[in-house]
Amino acid sequence: MIKLTRGKRPKELTDEILMELTELYRNNNHKDVWNSPKIKKPLKEALLKMSYGKCVYCECLLEEESKDATIDHFLPKTAYENKVVEWENLFPSCLRCNRQKNSYDxxxxxxxxxxxxxxxxxxxxxxxxxxxxxxxxxxxxxxxxxxxxxxxxxxxxxxxxxxxxxxxxxxxxxxxxxxxxxxxxxxxxxxxxxxxxxxxxxxxxxxxxxxxxxxxxxxxxxxxxxxxxxxxxxxxxxxxxxxxxxxxxxxxxxxxxxxxxxxxxx
Known part of the structure; x- marks a missing residue:
């Protein structure tokens, strides 16, 4: 793991979109609102740029060797619904690390x-x-x-x-x-x-x-x-x-x- 610098929030993740998706998740916590077509592509690009295209935890290269990029909620979404699409709470992670971390709060x-x-x-x-x-x-x-x-x-x-x-x-x-x-x-x-x-x-x-x-x-x-x-x-x-x-x-x-x-x- 290395020190990372978080860039600016993607412009597509406006305050209005953030509120809309957060409310949508509160009403149905089975929805992967962070993968909404409104923000999915720019959010993923911004997160991967921040991490040099790597999992922030184990440092494996994402999108290579079948290591898909997933979005990890540093503070778990189950306990912090208001942070489900908060820019500062999101990290790119490999599926293994994401599952391993799970809802550890x-x-x-x-x-x-x-x-x-x-x-x-x-x-x-x-x-x-x-x-x-x-x-x-x-x-x-x-x-x-x-x-x-x-x-x-x-x-x-x-x-x-x-x-x-x-x-x-x-x-x-x-x-x-x-x-x-x-x-x-x-x-x-x-x-x-x-x-x-x-x-x-x-x-x-x-x-x-x-x-x-x-x-x-x-x-x-x-x-x-x-x-x-x-x-x-x-x-x-x-x-x-x-x-x-x-x-x-x-x-x-x-x-x-x-x-x-x-x-x-x-």
Whole structure:
């Protein structure tokens, strides 16, 4: 999970339409009013733009590999009927995460209100497993209730994508050791770094692994020594640091999130 910035409410979701659809849902809570033809297309486009086309929870790419984009109500519609089409309460989610979260109405991590870096970490002994790191328990509750450590549906896809990157990092390391610097190695390295940026799947875990990888550090230091570590690479690394999580021991004590990052619900 990464920090997201919510854009402006789609112009089609006017106050009048919002009131109309909310009242329609109050009268019949079996109606999927958020899928109304009046707002469905622009609402979906705006939500996917906000999340880089990913599920806001597990970070899988939506609309790919049979992962349909669904609309999740952060505060459940069953308990908060007045927020059923409220822009700030809607997130794009894969069907798995949406079903897993269901109608859970206690506080969970809201990626538009809180920075996941202060609530989630990556286990040192399992670089694809998340761990809650805040004393409030929001990180732990979010992982548990949404199933963000689901082995088959989440951990394995995360691991598969990282291992592809990792194997290519090793190839670059070997090439640098055997053949010395070549421009194509730098270009390939740049592409691998970019694959861990916010707009790509499982970015938080991939960025964490990238920045803490021995091959990454070796390549970076090699490029620096040859004056080939460019400002572009530096900018990409800065972007990775904005989404990378802490590496933590599975038994490491939870820490307090800074007070100005604690808000988790809208």
């Amino acid at each position: 206690k506080k969970l991590l809201n990626p538009c209100k809180a920075n996941p870096q202060y609530f989630l970490g990556v286990c040192r002994n399992n670089r694809f497993r998340l761990k809650g790191i805040d004393r409030q328990g929001l990180g732990k509750d979010t992982i548990r209730e949404i199933g963000l450590n689901d082995i088959k549906r989440v951990l394995i896809p995360r691991a598969r994508e990282w291992e592809i990157i990792r194997s290519q990092l090793e190839e670059i390391c070997e090439s640098l050791q055997d053949d010395g610097y070549q421009p194509k190695q730098q270009r390939k390295f740049k592409h691998l770094m970019e694959d861990c940026m916010a707009e790509n799947s499982y970015a938080a875990v991939k960025a964490t692994n990238m920045l803490n990888d021995e091959c990454y550090q070796y390549i970076k230091n090699f490029l620096i020594s040859k004056n080939e570590w460019t400002s572009v690479l530096d900018e990409i690394e800065s972007e990775l640091k904005k989404i990378a999580l802490q590496l933590v021991s599975f038994f490491e004590a939870d820490s307090d999130a800074p007070s100005h990052h604690r808000e988790a619900s809208s």
